[in-house]
Amino acid sequence: MRFLWLTTLLLSPGLTALTLLDEPEVSLHPELLSLLADQLREASQRTQIIVATHSDTLIRFLEPAEVVILDRDDEGMTQLHRADELDLGQWLQDYSLDELWRNGRLGARA
Numbered sequence: 001m002r003f004l005w006l007t008t009l010l011l012s013p014g015l016t017a018l019t020l021l022d023e024p025e026v027s028l029h030p031e032l033l034s035l036l037a038d039q040l041r042e043a044s045q046r047t048q049i050i051v052a053t054h055s056d057t058l059i060r061f062l063e064p065a066e067v068v069i070l071d072r073d074d075e076g077m078t079q080l081h082r083a084d085e086l087d088l089g090q091w092l093q094d095y096s097l098d099e100l101w102r103n104g105r106l107g108a109r110a
Contacts, residue, residue, distance in 0.1 A: 002027050006036060010043040019047045025055040037061035060098035064088055067097070071107045081107060 006024055009015075024040075025033055037058065040049055053059070059067060067083035083097070083106060091100055100106050 003032050003036070007039060010039040013046075015043065015047040017047060019043065019049045021049065021051045023053055023055070024051060025053060025058045030057050033058050034061045041066070056098040056102045059101050060096055062097065064092070064097060067106075069107050 006021075009019075021040075024036060028036065033055070038061075040051065043049060051058075064084035064086075065082070069081045069083060069086075071079045071081065073079050086106065088097075088100065088105075091105060095103070095105075097106075
């Protein structure tokens with residue numbers, strides 16, 4: 001049911017200028033996440049989408065240019081880093097984006 005709700009939302013012609021989704025992968029079968037990533041990509045042509053996730057499985061289906069990592073520095077300030085600006089070229093020859101995230105190469109780990 002959750003996947004049908006997300007699909008209905010993302011395919012809606014009446015999306016607002018900004019769409020925020022918090023952990024849309026929750027309760028979804030992992031095989032549906034590639035479809036969800038495609039729907040997010042398509043909907044992003046009509047709305048700005050911000051998705052908060054902790055799911056390395058969802059990240060697997062995204063491109064580095066589609067991922068922004070939020071890290072907290074030593075002073076407690078939040079730093080934003082675009083994954084495509086992290087010099088991942090060599091790493092992505094041997095690892096997928098989700099593997100790099102799981103292994104801490106992208107940051108966003110406490």
